[in-house]
Amino acid sequence: xxxxxxxxxxxxxxxxxxxxxxxxxxxxxxxxxxxxxxxxxxxxxxxxxxxxxxxxxxxxxxxxxxxxxxxxxxxxxxxxxxxxxxxxxxxxxxxxxxxxxxxxxxxxxxxxxxxxxxxxxxxxxxxxxxxxxxxxxxxxxxxxxxxxxxxxxxxxxxxxxxxxxxxxxxxxxxxxxxxxxxxxxxxxxxxxxxxxxxxxxxxxxxxxxxxxxxxxxxxxxxxxxxxxxxxxxxxxxxxxxxxxxxxxxxxxxxxxxxxxxxxxxxxxxxxxxxxxxxxxxxxxxxxxxxxxxxxxxxxxxxxxxxxxxxxxxxxxxxxxxxxxxxxxxxxxxxxxxxxxxxxxxxxxxxxxxxxxxxxxxxxxxxxxxxxxxxxxxxxxxxxxxxxxxxxxxxxxxxxxxxxxxxxxxxxxxxxxxxxxxxxxxxx
Amino acid sequence: xxxxxxxxxxxxxxxxxxxxxxxxxxxxxxxxxxxxxxxxxxxxxxxxxxxxxxxxxxxxxxxxxxxxxxxxxxxxxxxxxxxxxxxxxxxxxxxxx
Numbered sequence: 001x002x003x004x005x006x007x008x009x010x011x012x013x014x015x016x017x018x019x020x021x022x023x024x025x026x027x028x029x030x031x032x033x034x035x036x037x038x039x040x041x042x043x044x045x046x047x048x049x050x051x052x053x054x055x056x057x058x059x060x061x062x063x064x065x066x067x068x069x070x071x072x073x074x075x076x077x078x079x080x081x082x083x084x085x086x087x088x089x090x091x092x093x094x095x096x097x098x099x100x101x102x103x104x105x106x107x108x109x110x111x112x113x114x115x116x117x118x119x120x121x122x123x124x125x126x127x128x129x130x131x132x133x134x135x136x137x138x139x140x141x142x143x144x145x146x147x148x149x150x151x152x153x154x155x156x157x158x159x160x161x162x163x164x165x166x167x168x169x170x171x172x173x174x175x176x177x178x179x180x181x182x183x184x185x186x187x188x189x190x191x192x193x194x195x196x197x198x199x200x201x202x203x204x205x206x207x208x209x210x211x212x213x214x215x216x217x218x219x220x221x222x223x224x225x226x227x228x229x230x231x232x233x234x235x236x237x238x239x240x241x242x243x244x245x246x247x248x249x250x251x252x253x254x255x256x257x258x259x260x261x262x263x264x265x266x267x268x269x270x271x272x273x274x275x276x277x278x279x280x281x282x283x284x285x286x287x288x289x290x291x292x293x294x295x296x297x298x299x300x301x302x303x304x305x306x307x308x309x310x311x312x313x314x315x316x317x318x319x320x321x322x323x324x325x326x327x328x329x330x331x332x333x334x335x336x337x338x339x340x341x342x343x344x345x346x347x348x349x350x351x352x353x354x355x356x357x358x359x360x361x362x363x364x365x366x367x368x369x370x371x372x373x374x375x376x377x378x379x380x381x382x383x384x385x386x387x388x389x390x391x392x393x394x395x396x397x398x399x400x401x402x403x404x405x406x407x408x409x410x411x412x413x414x415x416x417x418x419x420x421x422x423x424x425x426x427x
Numbered sequence: 428x429x430x431x432x433x434x435x436x437x438x439x440x441x442x443x444x445x446x447x448x449x450x451x452x453x454x455x456x457x458x459x460x461x462x463x464x465x466x467x468x469x470x471x472x473x474x475x476x477x478x479x480x481x482x483x484x485x486x487x488x489x490x491x492x493x494x495x496x497x498x499x500x501x502x503x504x505x506x507x508x509x510x511x512x513x514x515x516x517x518x519x520x521x522x523x524x
Contacts, residue, residue: 079450082468082471083449083467083471084470084474142481146473146477147474150470
């Protein structure tokens with residue numbers, strides 16, 4: 001086959017993709033800023049931070065004050081299908097996914113089980129349970145439970161979701177640190193476009209606010225100290241005085257569905273689609289982000305969506321508020337979009353939810369499209385003078401007629417994932 | 428239950444564990460009910476026995492009670508718990524300081 005023929009086949013597949021948009025038919029979340037879309041919106045558009053100070057006290061070490069965004073969530077109230085104990089993160093995943101499925105109207109019989117997939121991301125998955133159980137094993141001589149392996153395995157949440165929803169299509173766990181859930185969502189979109197499945201329950205979670213995991217993050221020197229008397233101001237994305245992120249926890253789930261399937265079952269979803277996705281790897285350094293890699297990822301996502309940079313009306317940045325992270329991202333956004341597209345960053349209010357962050361931030365991006373309003377970057381008073389971008393500061397900004405928004409997720413290990421959400425014309 | 432060889436508190440404690448931690452309906456819990464009819468699979472049964480052992484601060488040797496063995500009832504589990512409590516307590520009673 002000539003390269004020209006190959007190219008036209010590729011172009012044909014893109015046209016097919018454009019003709020068969022992947023709908024977002026349900027949302028659900030368990031986050032530090034809310035467990036319902038209404039409470040999530042309230043904090044998001046008012047820039048209200050859930051970050052608090054928490055003392056990390058481990059015997060033999062000086063106590064450390066950390067900035068943390070935790071969820072008001074009782075995992076004991078969530079039952080597994082098999083009545084086995086759940087990791088806190090899996091319980092959050094289950095709760096968020098049930099809400100998303102309910103919103104999508106995914107009742108039993110609504111989907112052929114073999115055409116239903118689970119695509120889920122988590123960076124450290126059962127690390128919280130493993131930290132708790134090994135601490136009890138070594139410190140208190142308490143036995144490991146018979147189900148510890150099943151609780152901490154990286155696909156624990158995937159397995160539980162597949163059981164809960166009777167999914168018999170692909171059930172896959174993605175682990176690429178801070179990009180995990182964004183990759184899971186994007187790969188599900190590809191599976192639906194490719195015709196492998198019709199519906200996917202997608203998203204991600206992280207529940208890592210246990211002593212050993214928090215100490216590990218603190219040791220990396222990427223977490224922000226809580227300012228005395230104002231811990232909610234710990235994370236300041238793109239600010240000249242940024243000092244790192246606040247550790248968060250939570251889960252977010254979406255139901256993705258082919259347009260044809262949604263129509264056939266008579267669903268009346270909100271008018272939103274997942275329009276584009278790209279992932280790549282910097283391949284340069286395990287932690288230092290690379291602007292060139294991020295630029296390639298954003299441009300590839302635009303091509304995938306079949307749109308131009310000028311079609312994007314909002315960017316929800318990865319915005320970790322680390323010195324190197326924000327500098328690289330500000331430069332890559334500037335290179336692809338110039339300074340014309342408004343930029344938000346929401347980790348300031350819900351913390352860094354690691355593997356769950358991409359899904360939570362995609363929900364924030366979809367809510368911005370839904371409300372035609374862009375969330376402010378909380379705690380950003382004076383942007384870094386080196387960043388020439390249009391940051392949404394102070395108050396939420398109106399964005400009437402917005403069609404597309406882009407959400408970045410950039411990970412340790414160099415994985416970049418970019419998702420583009422869109423509003424369906426005419427709906 | 429006048430002939431029961433176990434006490435009501437022991438039975439009530441394990442019934443509470445079944446209801447609160449394993450979602451077993453209270454109506455389906457009775458002394459003569461085999462463990463295999465509680466709706467728990469083998470893994471969940473192992474978790475249940477672990478939880479019972481932790482609650483009573485004891486270990487039930489598998490040669491005395493294997494929860495996977497067919498026909499073992501809640502009554503039999505209670506008896507094994509009480510036997511183990513007596514067993515654990517006996518040495519200190521036999522050798523007062």
